[in-house]
Amino acid sequence: MFRSHILVCGGTGCTSGNSMKIYDALVDRIQKEGLEKEVHVTKTGCFGLCAYGPIMIVYPEGAFYSQVKVEDVDEIVNEHIIKGRIVTRLLYKETVGEDGTIKALNDTNFYKKQHRVALRNCGVINPEKIEEYIAYDGYEALGKVLTEMTPQDVIDVISKSGLRGRGGAGFPTGRKWQFAKNSVGDKKYVCCNADEGDPGAFMDRSILEGDPHAVIEAMAIAAYAIGSDQGYIYVRAEYPIAVQRLTIAIKQAREYGLLGKNIFGTKFCFDLDIRLGAGAFVCGEETALMTSIEGHRGEPRPRPPFPAVKGLFGKPTILNNVETYANIPQIILKGADWFASMGTEKSRGTKVFALGGKIHNTGLVEIPMGTTMREIIYDIGGGCPNGKKFKAAQTGGPSGGCIPAHLIDTPIDYDNLIAIGSMMGSGGLIVMDEDNCMVDIAKFFLEFTVDESCGKCTACRIGTKRLYEMLCKVTDGTATMEDLDKMEELCYYIKENSLCGLGQTAPNPVLSTLHYFRDEYEAHVRDKRCPAGVCKKLLRYQIVADKCKGCTLCARNCPVGAITGTVKEPHVIDPNKCIKCGVCMEKCRFGAIIKA
Amino acid sequence: MAKKIDVPFNGTKEQEEKLRAQLAQLKIEHDGKGLMIAALQRAQDIYGYLPEAVQQIIADELGVSLAEVYGVATFYAQFSLYPKGNYKIGVCLGTACYVKGSGDVYKKICDTLKIEGGQCTDDLRFSLDATRCIGCCGLAPVMTVNDDVYGKVTPEEVEGILAKYMN
Numbered sequence: 001m002f003r004s005h006i007l008v009c010g011g012t013g014c015t016s017g018n019s020m021k022i023y024d025a026l027v028d029r030i031q032k033e034g035l036e037k038e039v040h041v042t043k044t045g046c047f048g049l050c051a052y053g054p055i056m057i058v059y060p061e062g063a064f065y066s067q068v069k070v071e072d073v074d075e076i077v078n079e080h081i082i083k084g085r086i087v088t089r090l091l092y093k094e095t096v097g098e099d100g101t102i103k104a105l106n107d108t109n110f111y112k113k114q115h116r117v118a119l120r121n122c123g124v125i126n127p128e129k130i131e132e133y134i135a136y137d138g139y140e141a142l143g144k145v146l147t148e149m150t151p152q153d154v155i156d157v158i159s160k161s162g163l164r165g166r167g168g169a170g171f172p173t174g175r176k177w178q179f180a181k182n183s184v185g186d187k188k189y190v191c192c193n194a195d196e197g198d199p200g201a202f203m204d205r206s207i208l209e210g211d212p213h214a215v216i217e218a219m220a221i222a223a224y225a226i227g228s229d230q231g232y233i234y235v236r237a238e239y240p241i242a243v244q245r246l247t248i249a250i251k252q253a254r255e256y257g258l259l260g261k262n263i264f265g266t267k268f269c270f271d272l273d274i275r276l277g278a279g280a281f282v283c284g285e286e287t288a289l290m291t292s293i294e295g296h297r298g299e300p301r302p303r304p305p306f307p308a309v310k311g312l313f314g315k316p317t318i319l320n321n322v323e324t325y326a327n328i329p330q331i332i333l334k335g336a337d338w339f340a341s342m343g344t345e346k347s348r349g350t351k352v353f354a355l356g357g358k359i360h361n362t363g364l365v366e367i368p369m370g371t372t373m374r375e376i377i378y379d380i381g382g383g384c385p386n387g388k389k390f391k392a393a394q395t396g397g398p399s400g401g402c403i404p405a406h407l408i409d410t411p412i413d414y415d416n417l418i419a420i421g422s423m424m425g426s427g428g429l430i431v432m433d434e435d436n437c438m439v440d441i442a443k444f445f446l447e448f449t450v451d452e453s454c455g456k457c458t459a460c461r462i463g464t465k466r467l468y469e470m471l472c473k474v475t476d477g478t479a480t481m482e483d484l485d486k487m488e489e490l491c492y493y494i495k496e497n498s499l500c501g502l503g504q505t506a507p508n509p510v511l512s513t514l515h516y517f518r519d520e521y522e523a524h525v526r527d528k529r530c531p532a533g534v535c536k537k538l539l540r541y542q543i544v545a546d547k548c549k550g551c552t553l554c555a556r557n558c559p560v561g562a563i564t565g566t567v568k569e570p571h572v573i574d575p576n577k578c579i580k581c582g583v584c585m586e587k588c589r590f591g592a593i594i595k596a
Numbered sequence: 597m598a599k600k601i602d603v604p605f606n607g608t609k610e611q612e613e614k615l616r617a618q619l620a621q622l623k624i625e626h627d628g629k630g631l632m633i634a635a636l637q638r639a640q641d642i643y644g645y646l647p648e649a650v651q652q653i654i655a656d657e658l659g660v661s662l663a664e665v666y667g668v669a670t671f672y673a674q675f676s677l678y679p680k681g682n683y684k685i686g687v688c689l690g691t692a693c694y695v696k697g698s699g700d701v702y703k704k705i706c707d708t709l710k711i712e713g714g715q716c717t718d719d720l721r722f723s724l725d726a727t728r729c730i731g732c733c734g735l736a737p738v739m740t741v742n743d744d745v746y747g748k749v750t751p752e753e754v755e756g757i758l759a760k761y762m763n
Contacts, residue, residue, distance in 0.1 A: 013732040016745035050734030199690030199729045237637065237674055238730065278633050279673030279728075295632035297671040313629065356692030356733040363734060394691065430691045444694055454671070 002040040004081060005059040009123060011046030011209055012202070012241055013363075018070060019043075019054035025073040030081070039081055045210015047123035049110055050363035052092055057105075057123075064105055066092040110361050113380055115342065117350045118166075118203075118326035119366045122210030127245050130252040133213040139258055141329035142217050145224055146264045154225040155181060158328070160336035162348030167193055167284070167321030168399065168425045169501070170347070170414040176318055179308035180226040183316035188228035190219050190270075191312060191319040193289055194235040194242070197281040198397030199448065201428035203352040204322035206364055208235070208242035211326065212249035216272060218325035220259065221332065223270045226318055231272040234289055237279065246274055281398075281452035285500045286319045288454065299456045300500035321426070323352055343369030347413030357394075357430040358384045370411040373403060377431060388433035392516070396425030398445045398452075399505030401512025402438060421512040423505070437534035438517040439524055443471040445509040453502065460503030463494035467510060474521060475535040477528040484521055488514060533595040539580045540596045545570040547592035554584035554593065605647045612653065615642050619657045632658065632668050636675055645676045681716045681723035683761045686740040690729030697750075698737030702726060704751035705739075708758060722761070 008014075008023045026041045047055050052066035058076075063086050065076065072090060079085045088096065094108040105111050116122075125132035133139070145154055159174025180188060192215060196204040208215065219231045235243055250272055253259040261269045275293050282288045283298040290312045292298035311317025327349060331339045340348045347369040353376065356362050360382030367376060373393055377383065384390050392402040401422035403410070410416050414424050432441065446468040455461045470487045473479035491507035491514075498504045514521060523529050530538040543554075543563075550568040555561075562578040565571030573584070573593075585593040618638045622631050635654050636646060643650055651665045658665075669675045687693075687702040702724075706712055709722055716723035732738055735747025739757070746757055 012730070013734045016730075016732040016735055016738070016747065050732065053732075053734055197728065199694075200692040200733060202729065202733065238728065275630075276634065276637060277672075278637065278675060280671060281728075292633065293630055295630035295634075295668070297667055354733065356736065357695045362692070362736070397691070428691065430695060432695055436695055441695070444691070 002038060004039045006039065006041045006081075007044045007057045007059070007123070008041065009045075009047050009053060009055045010043035010127075010241070011050070011053075011122075011206055012239075013046065013050035014053035014055055015241065017054045019056075019068075021070050022054055022056070022068055022073060025070050026077070029073060029077045033077065033082065035081065042126045043128075044124060045122035045127050046119075046206040046364060048114075048119065048206075048364040048366075049092070049361060051361050055092075061086060062102060062104060063087075064092045064095045064102075065090040109382065110363075110365070110380055113371065113375055114366050115350050115368050116366045117330055117339075117342075118207060118214075118323050118352055119210070119364065120330070121214065122206055122364075125211070127210050127212055128248050130213060130249065130256060133211070137333060138213055138329075139217055139256075141332035142220050142224075142258065143264050145221050145332060146266045146268055151181060151225045151227065154221060154332070157332060157336045158225075161331045161339040162336075162343075162346075163324065163327055163331065163339065164347065164414060165321060166323035166327075166351065166426070168396070168423065170424060173320060173324055176308060176320070177222060177225050179306065180228075180316050180318045183309050185316045187230070187313075187315045188223075188226055189312045189315055189317040190223045190226065190228045190231040191290070191293070191317055192219055192231070192233040192325060193284065193286070193319055193321045194233055194239075195277045195283050195289060196236060196239075196322070196426060197284045197452075198399075198426045198428045200356045200430050201354045201397060201426045203354055203364055203427055205236075205239050205242050207322050207326050207352075208239070209245055212242075212246045213253065214329055215246075215322055215325045216249055216253055216259065218328035219272060220263070220270050221328055222318060222320070222325070224268055226316070228318075229269050229271070231270065232275050232293055232312070233272065234275045234277055234283070234293055237276045243274065243276065250274070280454070281448075282454045282500070282502050285502055288500065289319065290317065297454070299454045300502075302499060323427070344411065344413045346415055351412070351424065351427055353427045353429045355381050355429050355431070358388065358433040358436070359431040360385055367412075369413045372409050372411050374408045376412070376429065377408070381431065384431065384433045388435065390431065391434050391436060392432045392438065394422075394430040394432065394441065394509075395428065396423040396505075396508070397428050398448050399423060399501065399508055400425045400428075401508045402432070402441065402516060403512075404516040421508070421515055423508070435532055435534070437475075437530050437532035438513040438520050439471065439474050439530075440532075440534045442509045442513045443468065443475060446471055446506070449502065449506040453506075457497070457499040457503060459494050459497035460499070460506065463490060463498075464503070464506050466490060467494065467507065471510070474524045475530070476537045477524060477535075479525050481522070481525055484514070484518075484525065536580050540575055541573050541578055541580065541582070541584060542594055542596050543571050543573055544592050544594060547590050549590055549592070551589070553587050553589070557583050557587045559583065605649050607643055607647075607649065611642050615639055615650070615653060616657060618642075619654070632660075632665070633672070636665070636669055636672075640675060645679045647677065679716065679720065681720050683722050683741050685722055685724045685758075686727040686730070687724070688728070688730050688736070688738045688740075689726040690733070692729065692733035693737040696736040698739075700751045701737055701739060701749050701754060704754040705758070708755055722758070 056065045095103050155177045163173045164170040280298045283292045285300045288298040288300040307317045343349050352366045394402050450464045450468050453460045548570040555563040562574045655662045655665045713726045739746050
């Protein structure tokens, strides 16, 4: 028995902040003190509150230390572990009550409204130990399925739960499995899409890093349901920690007989291999992903035939996303009704969002479907930093759209998001404040899709490029009002004529910003002005005469000599010489220089 | 496109043997199916990049045409046909980093090193690439130099960070 457990976050966010050095230093110190039989140090998956990383929790007190540094390790061991005095200065301040007592983590604003199903083990168990997963009911669902249920029972439970694909499009999972089960074939495949490509979304990575066995167990359940004996997990090579933990997990599952032949003493055989992606966004599309597993250029192919009929290596295949799989064992154990009791009528269960951008609490949150954007951004996320005004939230990455401030009370589910011109996507949620230019954001996403378009179909290959060029004209101030109409027309053309999801959704960022922020586009076109002060070609730096003390600092630092004036007199900027580098604004101590 | 640098291919015999051995191993692991991407990944681990001579070895071993190898190698962002610098700089241009100003950091690096994304400095010391989200959005904007991660980077800090790798 250990008297104390120290959990150190080993997710990518905290690891980038040096949490593994903290872990090593802790283990080292605990050994030096001869406490290794009393104090257990373990690394876990992501806690979710990445903004305050590196994070560690010490139990039984539940002390949640945030932004820990290697130098703090000695103090934590000396004070907390040896003397029993919690290091208050390092506690996440939300967990400290007014009277100085520690509040439970689940009572803090960030965690209070969350409901963790897919993330339930992340930050709780050591992902590199199968025993810890098993202790948290791991592989019990697989056992139940193999010994008590028929494949059709499994599919019925999943269908009844209302689970929809968490990768973006929201296709009902049970129905997908039913198609594959009904397909006749001597060989069938179960695939997992872990090629998380949406910029700003990292829930799949966190699940793989924090709870890899949940995905393995779910894939085995899916294989049983459709009659498959081989699975592939397609992971981004850019996720080294996830790949490493998956590799360990698969090895352990094989050693325990949970993968391989005659699992749980039944006739069911199933094995799993990892395939590494090589960096192509289009490979998140199901047919492109399968082409890539086959070892080719990851280009999509027309559907039908759907993968459930003719997928990987020409055989019936199901492909689900990591988060979808992570829900499966819980649904089997707790029942379809339990899962369906969460969320909204057409979108059951919970959804993980990656909060990023201009928001206090960046990180991962899992909330019941139907939670409003306001609750996520203000109650959980803590709102925009530096007192800035919330302007829009972007969901769905390059396939999604921007949700403006006036729709912030929309309950989030698949259908509501589509209705307001965005989409769930994989769950990236990027918050933007008044300093972000919506045309620039649309241009940013288009640049991404131009780069990632595989080039197979004309509408996407050439259409996105032309659309990008039109957006450049807008941000350069050379577009006309007719260009805006042409842009909209081109958007619909690309949507209707592209072969796969990438092209069909690529114009969404443009359409939604054109719809909700048309005034901003018009300001660029008509007034040659960027209201947010982002688009460089439209910027004008000006000196406010009343505030300028004539200290000459700006003039001395201007790289092109565009600022003139006499000492102790207000200076002026020559707009024809100014290259808009912004150095003057940074240097001015009186706040006299403004962007207009 | 990456800047073409005239570096003669100087792969060693040991490297070639290692590659051929790994390809043989791969064929067993993958049951002979769909091994092109894994083959290129192994080759790039060994050589650091994928020059024509290396692509030819893979084509021979897998029994496919050089064109097919080239087609796959040029499709995926991970593969490079040209050598990378000793210090590989990555700047995340994912959305979360971008809205927090990583575009300015990227531009500052371009200006400082006088290269563009995908290129390598003449002395092969630095190469620069824009990366997709590396998943530590809490640290945005993020830049990496090999395995070192720098969070909350401002353009002013760029020169100081690069200076650490100058000798």
